[in-house]
Amino acid sequence: MRTRLTAAAVGAALALTLTGCAFEVSDPRAYPGTYEDLDPVLDSFRLTLPSCEVADLRYTGRSKEWGRHLYLRFEAPTACVESYLTAHGVDLAHPRHWPxxxxxxxxxxxxxxxxxxxxxxxxxxxxxxxxxxxxx
Known part of the structure; x- marks a missing residue:
């Protein structure tokens, strides 16, 4: 009986540990299925948020090298967005293509x-x- 309880406890602890690695972030700005906070993902791309006030910010991404990606969406005044894109080397004529x-x-x-x-x-x-x- 004691062996079964120990085995059950170890199994439960292992299950909690493994599922704990897969919890989505609680940031309300994150899209469903996002498992990393925004700051580490931005850091991995050497990005920061614009210095102006942004609205409706949403994101998803991964900072690890394999599978690294970022989808960042926000609304801001035109001058702010253009300044942000220019500062990151984006051609304003083709803003969907980052260098x-x-x-x-x-x-x-x-x-x-x-x-x-x-x-x-x-x-x-x-x-x-x-x-x-x-x-x-």
Whole structure:
């Protein structure tokens, strides 16, 4: 009996731990199915909210490298929106197209180029790696 109670308690604790990782955020601005707060997602894209007052802000996103995305929607005065977009390198004639990042990060700090290997030259030599000249 004691073994069954222990097993049940461990199982319940494990279930609570696993489901605890999947709770949606309680931020009323978040779209349903959003599991991260806005600030970490904005930080991962090196963004902040505009300095002007915004209305009807809604968001969803993920800050982790694989599957990283952001959908941010808000209303603000035209001058504020244009200033915000210009500050982030967006062509106002094509505001739906944000400039591509020159690379991506693995650990939030090291920027990797899409054409450069993700390891130092010494490793290439040490392990005798052959790089594809069409990609470097």
């Amino acid at each position: 591509d990042e020159p690379g991506f990060t693995v650990d939030g700090e090291q920027v990797l180029s899409p054409t450069a290997p993700p390891f130092p030259d010494e490793a290439v030599e040490k392990f005798g790696l052959k790089l594809d000249p069409r990609r470097t």
